[in-house]
Amino acid sequence: MLKAYVxxxxxxxxxLYIFLKFTQIPHTIQHVALRKGEHNKAxxxxxxxxxxxxxxxxGGFLLSESVPILQYLCNxxxxxxxxxxxxxxxxxIEAFTHWQHLNLRYGGSILFVALFSQPASGxxxxxxxxxxxxxxxxxxxxxxxxxxYLKETPFLSSDSLSIADLLGVCEVLQVHVGLGxxxxxxxxxxxxxxELVRESVGASIFDxxxxxxxxxxxxxxxxxxxxxxx
Amino acid sequence: MLKAYVxxxxxxxxxLYIFLKFTQIPHTIQHVALRKGEHNKAxxxxxxxxxxxxxxxxGGFLLSESVPILQYLCNxxxxxxxxxxxxxxxxxIEAFTHWQHLNLRYGGSILFVALFSQPASGxxxxxxxxxxxxxxxxxxxxxxxxxxYLKETPFLSSDSLSIADLLGVCEVLQVHVGLGxxxxxxxxxxxxxxELVRESVGASIFDxxxxxxxxxxxxxxxxxxxxxxx
Numbered sequence: 001m002l003k004a005y006v007x008x009x010x011x012x013x014x015x016l017y018i019f020l021k022f023t024q025i026p027h028t029i030q031h032v033a034l035r036k037g038e039h040n041k042a043x044x045x046x047x048x049x050x051x052x053x054x055x056x057x058x059g060g061f062l063l064s065e066s067v068p069i070l071q072y073l074c075n076x077x078x079x080x081x082x083x084x085x086x087x088x089x090x091x092x093i094e095a096f097t098h099w100q101h102l103n104l105r106y107g108g109s110i111l112f113v114a115l116f117s118q119p120a121s122g123x124x125x126x127x128x129x130x131x132x133x134x135x136x137x138x139x140x141x142x143x144x145x146x147x148x149y150l151k152e153t154p155f156l157s158s159d160s161l162s163i164a165d166l167l168g169v170c171e172v173l174q175v176h177v178g179l180g181x182x183x184x185x186x187x188x189x190x191x192x193x194x195e196l197v198r199e200s201v202g203a204s205i206f207d208x209x210x211x212x213x214x215x216x217x218x219x220x221x222x223x224x225x226x227x228x229x230x
Numbered sequence: 231m232l233k234a235y236v237x238x239x240x241x242x243x244x245x246l247y248i249f250l251k252f253t254q255i256p257h258t259i260q261h262v263a264l265r266k267g268e269h270n271k272a273x274x275x276x277x278x279x280x281x282x283x284x285x286x287x288x289g290g291f292l293l294s295e296s297v298p299i300l301q302y303l304c305n306x307x308x309x310x311x312x313x314x315x316x317x318x319x320x321x322x323i324e325a326f327t328h329w330q331h332l333n334l335r336y337g338g339s340i341l342f343v344a345l346f347s348q349p350a351s352g353x354x355x356x357x358x359x360x361x362x363x364x365x366x367x368x369x370x371x372x373x374x375x376x377x378x379y380l381k382e383t384p385f386l387s388s389d390s391l392s393i394a395d396l397l398g399v400c401e402v403l404q405v406h407v408g409l410g411x412x413x414x415x416x417x418x419x420x421x422x423x424x425e426l427v428r429e430s431v432g433a434s435i436f437d438x439x440x441x442x443x444x445x446x447x448x449x450x451x452x453x454x455x456x457x458x459x460x
Contacts, residue, residue, distance in 0.1 A: 049378050050329070050374065050378070061318055063318075063321050063322070063325060064325055064329075065324070065325040065328040065329055066328075067324065067328050068321045068322075068324035068325045068328060069321075071321065071324060072317055072318075072320075072321040072324075075317050075320075076317055087302055087305050087306055088291050088293075088302075090302075090305075091293050091298045091299075091301065091302040092293070092298075094295070094297065094298035094301060094302075095293060095294055095295040095298045097328070098295040098296075098297050098298060098327070098328070098331070099280070099294075099295055101328070101331035101332055102331055102332065102335075102336065105332075106332065144280065148279050148280070
């Protein structure tokens with residue numbers, strides 16, 4: 001049976017987790033606690049020498065990187081609703097998944113490391129230059145989503161949910177829920193889209209996936225880290 | 231007919247350019263000079279509101295992001311040699327194309343901006359912190375390629391050329407040719423792979439695509455910018 005290696009603190013891990021619960025592909029979840037360094041242990045490196053989550057072991061076929069994992073599983077299990085066979089629709093979904101890395105994901109990750117991971121591991125003071133860069137990249141990314149991706153459709157690439165939406169929303173909520181940094185008020189289409197994705201996969205699956213990062217967010221508030229406004 | 235919008239100073243533009251010459255898909259090349267700000271002009275934004283190259287207009291279907299463009303063209307024109315239909319082989323190729331963004335591409339781009347684009351536009355002194363970060367990320371990326379991707383196969387994902395190799399080699403040569411920074415001596419498998427990809431697509435196509443960045447490299451040497459060693 002498919003084994004999915006995840007840490008729910010990780011945005012793409014949550015996207016895979018939600019995907020598996022939503023599609024009901026038979027699987028087992030293997031938790032890899034990044035905070036305990038489990039991704040660096042020899043046992044996990046046999047699964048993924050890149051040390052990253054998510055990763056899968058599908059009957060001996062090992063694969064890392066969230067997007068190819070989602071695409072592979074959609075292809076294998078004929079889940080064309082989330083990853084259509086039509087070449088143009090497919091390409092539009094893929095375009096978002098590649099764009100996000102050095103935009104939405106980059107901006108959010110800089111902020112999460114600077115305002116959560118580093119303070120949580122005792123590293124202070126907070127690197128203000130990183131925070132400024134993170135805010136700049138994140139704002140530009142949210143503007144692009146608001147003004148281009150969601151210009152004419154309720155989901156990123158079309159009128160229906162795709163793997164791009166699962167990945168994108170998990171990135172947005174990393175800062176919104178994880179850092180308690182309001183990234184939705186100024187972006188009404190983004191806010192509506194996040195809620196629509198939550199409803200589409202089912203609120204219970206969605207909220208379950210985000211319960212761990214919600215706790216992390218409470219930790220940030222206890223540390224009294226000053227979180228910037230967008 | 232397919233229109234491909236490229237600037238040959240850009241790594242993924244070169245990958246698309248080589249791909250089109252190699253596969254002989256009928257196309258016209260539209261040069262978009264980033265240094266002249268042509269990617270910010272209204273005319274180009276109608277093609278790609280994200281301001282980036284490469285982009286394509288395939289009979290009215292507009293697409294940005296190099297990887298989806300290559301995948302779309304392979305799917306459309308049945309070029310399965312470069313992007314196989316087998317799900318596992320395909321997933322391995324896709325895994326590299328996603329991994330590269332925040333690794334090989336990120337490291338090389340930081341260095342290219344710090345040591346070429348900024349000095350060329352008159353911005354001095356060089357930001358040493360960026361250079362250090364770029365070197366660190368690039369070294370780690372080259373080690374992963376040497377030790378993991380090329381561990382058992384001459385190409386990144388298998389025994390034959392794929393779109394992943396075209397993209398990867400163009401990233402590596404951005405610093406090697408563009409900055410004149412030797413990134414091959416310490417990585418013998420990477421060096422062999424670069425040459426193998428060049429031979430596979432044909433040296434004349436490959437060298438033509440890199441002639442512009444080679445000139446840029448000469449400009450760096452004239453500026454007497456100090457390029458770090460790996």
